[in-house]
Amino acid sequence: MIAYLEGRVIKQETDRIVLLCGAVGYEVLLPKVVMDTLKPHMNDETISLFIYHYQTERQPKPTLIGFNLEIERDFFRQFITVEAIGPLKAIHALSISVREIAIAIENKDVKGLSKLKGIGNRTAQKIVATLHGKMKKYALMHQSENQKLPSEQISASMDEIKLQVTDVLINQLGHRPVEAEEMIEKALKRSPSIDSAEALFDEVYRGEMAQ
Structure with missing residues (x-):
């Protein structure tokens, strides 16, 4: 199953491209939001796509759907x-x-x-x-992919909790360190009784959505 492709665009249509990877050209369908972000980079630039590979008994012909980020595919x-x-x-x-x-x-x-x-x-x-x-x-997406979010309550000190959520916001969701610090401090000010990474992340989310 194809999960990732990297190559050069040799053909572009309204909703799909042909991506040349080595000596093989792959037809990849692209959602409009993905196509719009890729258009400036299609002239002889190497682009990379995370692929959703779709194939069923009713539709035996493989269909490849491309995304800029793994979190978009998720x-x-x-x-x-x-x-x-x-x-x-x-x-x-x-x-x-x-x-x-x-x-x-x-x-x-x-x-x-x-x-x-x-x-x-x-x-x-x-x-x-x-x-x-x-x-x-x-x-809470910014510009970066996300691999994993805090999904279980973890017994930890507040410093450890803040580090866990900071890591998610910066390294996985693409926020700048100063933004992450501000989001966390505001969340703790609103809800000082937070005692887990999951609870802190939820409060950060609520604060951002309320703006």
Whole structure:
């Protein structure tokens, strides 16, 4: 199964490219939000894509879907767990950033989600029902990929807790150190009884979404 490709674009269409990797050209479908970010780099530059490889008994022809970041692919995998949203429909829906969609889901913004291409009111309701509460890490995305977020309460000193959340915000979600420090201090000021990395991260998230 293909998970990652790196090469040069030799053909571009509205929703796909042909990526030359070595001596092999791969056709890769791209959501609009990904295509828009790649366009300035398609002239003889090497680009890299994280790949969602789609193939089923009903659709035996392999379909490759490309993303700039691993966290975008992670979001896509969650997005297609929603009833009535398959990979091809999801591609068309991703016309805005993953972060914007995640915020809409966490805010239960059915009206906003229903404006995504191919997503009507009923499907938007299903998206919220299925994914609400699972989008925090995507809603806090900056420019960097995410590998892992604090998901379990860990008994630790406050310094250790702050270090864990700082690492997530800087190294995994792409925030600058000064931004991460400010977000954490504000969260602790709002809720001084925080005693776990998970609780601190949740409070950081709530503070950012309230702005």
